[in-house]
Amino acid sequence: MIRQIKYFSVDNKILYNIVTYNMNNIKSFEAIDFYQLDDLFSEEHKLVRDSIRQFVNQEIIPNIEEWYEKNHFPTDIVKKMGETGIFGPNTSPDYGGGGLDNISYGLIMQELERGDSGMRSTASVQSSLVMYPIEAYGSEEQKKKYLPKLATGEMLGCFGLTEPDYGSNPGGMISKLEDKGDYFLLNGAKLWISNSPIADIAVVWAKDENKRIKGIIVERGMEGFSTPKTGGKWSLRSSLTGELVFDNVKVPKENLLPNKDGLGAPLGCLDKARYGIAWGALGVAMDCFYHAKKYSLERKQFEKPIASFQLIQKKLAEMLTEITKAQLVCWRLGSLMDKGKVSSAQISLAKRNNVEIALKIAREARQIHGGMGITSDYPMMRHMMNLESVITYEGTHDIHLLILGNEITGIPAFS
Ligand code: TGC
Ligand code: FAD
Numbered sequence: 532m533i534r535q536i537k538y539f540s541v542d543n544k545i546l547y548n549i550v551t552y553n554m555n556n557i558k559s560f561e562a563i564d565f566y567q568l569d570d571l572f573s574e575e576h577k578l579v580r581d582s583i584r585q586f587v588n589q590e591i592i593p594n595i596e597e598w599y600e601k602n603h604f605p606t607d608i609v610k611k612m613g614e615t616g617i618f619g620p621n622t623s624p625d626y627g628g629g630g631l632d633n634i635s636y637g638l639i640m641q642e643l644e645r646g647d648s649g650m651r652s653t654a655s656v657q658s659s660l661v662m663y664p665i666e667a668y669g670s671e672e673q674k675k676k677y678l679p680k681l682a683t684g685e686m687l688g689c690f691g692l693t694e695p696d697y698g699s700n701p702g703g704m705i706s707k708l709e710d711k712g713d714y715f716l717l718n719g720a721k722l723w724i725s726n727s728p729i730a731d732i733a734v735v736w737a738k739d740e741n742k743r744i745k746g747i748i749v750e751r752g753m754e755g756f757s758t759p760k761t762g763g764k765w766s767l768r769s770s771l772t773g774e775l776v777f778d779n780v781k782v783p784k785e786n787l788l789p790n791k792d793g794l795g796a797p798l799g800c801l802d803k804a805r806y807g808i809a810w811g812a813l814g815v816a817m818d819c820f821y822h823a824k825k826y827s828l829e830r831k832q833f834e835k836p837i838a839s840f841q842l843i844q845k846k847l848a849e850m851l852t853e854i855t856k857a858q859l860v861c862w863r864l865g866s867l868m869d870k871g872k873v874s875s876a877q878i879s880l881a882k883r884n885n886v887e888i889a890l891k892i893a894r895e896a897r898q899i900h901g902g903m904g905i906t907s908d909y910p911m912m913r914h915m916m917n918l919e920s921v922i923t924y925e926g927t928h929d930i931h932l933l934i935l936g937n938e939i940t941g942i943p944a945f946s
Pocket of ligand 1: 651652653655690692698700702725793796799801924925927934943
């Protein structure tokens with residue numbers, strides 16, 4: 532394999548380390564673009580998308596089925612993602628980020644999740660749930676200390692909001708942060724935390740003495756802080772998930788995120804991550820459609836390609852329709868976000884819709900593959916299992932429905 536690093540530039544700005552490869556033996560992928568969305572993307576968007584597509588074709592697709600079967604997270608992928616510019620694409624270049632817009636961010640998530648939802652999870656936690664709150668709510672010292680290392684993948688972060696008894700209702704959390712004068716004393720536990728078993732830092736949400744939710748950066752190695760791994764997962768098997776346990780952890784005062792508190796602070800990060808998931812789910816749907824179309828044209832039954840049967844064509848036509856609608860939703864959402872005009876409810880609609888259609892498309896694509904569809908020769912079963920997490924995390928499918936119900940009626944039906 533030939534590997535070389537090239538630097539591409541647009542408007543004299545160095546954009547990305549584009550890694551070019553000998554493409555022999557790399558499975559091809561043909562993206563659908565039925566409504567010619569490429570016309571709406573800038574050269575920068577296409578350059579970013581194509582570079583990540585290449586990264587995924589080279590680094591993820593050839594290995595992912597084995598990692599998945601072995602329930603393995605390849606830790607070296609973190610450095611590779613950092614080198615490729617996958618972490619902090621929206622973060623300011625002053626702190627080592629890419630300085631790119633939200634559509635570029637979305638396209639990165641689309642391509643990564645086409646490879647695997649767990650790989651996208653690693654990246655969206657790092658960018659939206661760790662780098663974003665440090666940049667948006669952190670002090671200058673925190674930004675300088677953590678963001679450049681997070682951008683290169685020298686450091687990996689995680690985000691601790693969910694607790695054993697407070698998942699959909701994070702406002703009820705009981706993790707406690709007490710001001711002890713020289714330091715904060717942190718007690719409590721977080722569950723279902725992506726990246727936690729190997730994360731160098733955790734952005735943790737806990738309540739102070741006044742029951743106000745605050746964000747604080749906890750570093751691996753602090754006494755009383757542990758990160759046990761969660762086993763037995765049938766979903767996201769190549770992403771690490773675990774707990775965060777705080778047993779009288781003394782956290783330095785300067786680790787508190789000073790510039791925002793209250794439940795709106797973590798929920799603001801979730802908006803960024805949910806937006807990325809809407810694009811990511813689209814990547815899964817596109818991958819499943821690609822395989823379904825290819826297989827149906829190659830596979831013969833009754834002496835004809837199965838693609839010639841009306842029932843198969845119905846499935847493919849419906850997949851294409853839903854993917855095209857979801858692409859338009861993502862593009863418009865990204866444009867609104869870039870103009871600072873997006874609402875949380877608009878993001879909920881996109882996350883909810885796109886994950887649902889991706890799950891349905893994965894299931895239909897699996898059926899088109901008949902028995903072969905259940906094997907690891909094809910990605911559909913893995914995508915389906917992954918999407919069972921994606922439809923649950925970052926707000927369950929029904930929580931997003933209730934967010935939309937609240938938006939329509941003005942009446943919250945959460946409790
Ligand atoms: P509510 O009273 O509605 O709101 C409390 C405060 O928050 C503000 N707010 C938001 N701010 C920014 N963005 C949003 N999306 C916001 N939604 C609400 C709101 O304005 C209010 O502010 P203030 O200043 O008035 O206090 O809160 P609630 O307790 O009734 O809850 C509403 C609900 C159910 C929608 C919310 O709790 C929710 O979204 N629950 C779902 C929890 C969730 O999504 N957890 C995700 C954990 S992280 C994760 O899953 C990572 S997976 C990563 C991966 O691997 O990819
Ligand atoms: P619950 O809240 O107990 O919900 C159970 C069921 O009840 C759901 O169907 C839900 O829709 C329904 N329900 C709850 N409330 C209502 C209501 N008011 N009305 C109607 N139905 C309701 N969290 C983090 O903080 N950081 C992470 O990095 C992270 N990574 C994750 C990775 C994985 C693989 C998974 C599976 C989860 C992760 N999570 C993470 C946690 C995730 O956000 C929660 O699982 C999710 O918010 C749901 O919480 P819960 O599992 O406690 O379910």
